[in-house]
Amino acid sequence: MTLNGKEMREFDGTRVKIMVTSACNTACKHCCLGFSGTMAPDVLEEMISSLSPRYELRLDGSELLLDDRYVRLMKRIGQDNVLTNGRILLQKPEHIIELLRENGIRMVFLSYHYGIQGELNDIPLPDVEQAAATVRNAGFRLGLMTTVTKKNRHLVREVCRKAGDLGASFIQINPVVLQGRAREYLQEDTLNETERE
Numbered sequence: 001m002t003l004n005g006k007e008m009r010e011f012d013g014t015r016v017k018i019m020v021t022s023a024c025n026t027a028c029k030h031c032c033l034g035f036s037g038t039m040a041p042d043v044l045e046e047m048i049s050s051l052s053p054r055y056e057l058r059l060d061g062s063e064l065l066l067d068d069r070y071v072r073l074m075k076r077i078g079q080d081n082v083l084t085n086g087r088i089l090l091q092k093p094e095h096i097i098e099l100l101r102e103n104g105i106r107m108v109f110l111s112y113h114y115g116i117q118g119e120l121n122d123i124p125l126p127d128v129e130q131a132a133a134t135v136r137n138a139g140f141r142l143g144l145m146t147t148v149t150k151k152n153r154h155l156v157r158e159v160c161r162k163a164g165d166l167g168a169s170f171i172q173i174n175p176v177v178l179q180g181r182a183r184e185y186l187q188e189d190t191l192n193e194t195e196r197e
């Protein structure tokens with residue numbers, strides 16, 4: 001198979017996640033993205049045309065809601081959920097809600113780092129909770145993605161209760177991964193094997 005004139009080795013699996021961009025509107029200390037750069041929408045479209053007959057595709061990256069064109073391409077591949085840190089939902093709520101609706105998004109995952117949010121980025125937890133309310137009030141399903149370090153590992157039950165209060169139907173607890181920026185900032189806060197269990 002060739003793509004943009006380059007010879008590609010064929011992948012045997014069924015699912016492909018395309019990391020579209022590393023651009024973000026915050027700079028989390030735990031961010032594990034291991035690349036930098038942005039794929040132009042027309043290049044992405046070409047990639048989708050090439051891969052979609054063979055694979056189930058998903059678009060991911062950092063903050064994909066910063067560019068409407070990426071959300072429109074989610075519709076094209078049948079992706080019905082998106083992950084966001086929530087900031088843009090507070091800055092442009094009507095626009096983003098309409099964009100998500102128009103493009104078939106049914107579930108929104110919010111980064112919600114209970115107990116350590118202020119140590120990881122500059123988006124206050126109450127702002128994320130307000131973004132959660134915006135998502136629920138607009139009729140979307142809500143999921144939470146919570147990073148866990150040594151500092152908030154004792155709060156896991158509490159964050160699960162909080163998820164219920166916020167109307168979330170899903171929560172994912174993610175022990176911090178020492179990749180990307182996390183290597184620089186969170187070496188000492190990473191869970192050991194016993195703590196992970």
Ligand code: SF4
Binds near residue numbers: 026030061062063084
């Ligand atoms: S962790 Fe997510 S929200 Fe934070 S900087 Fe990385 S991509 Fe952006």
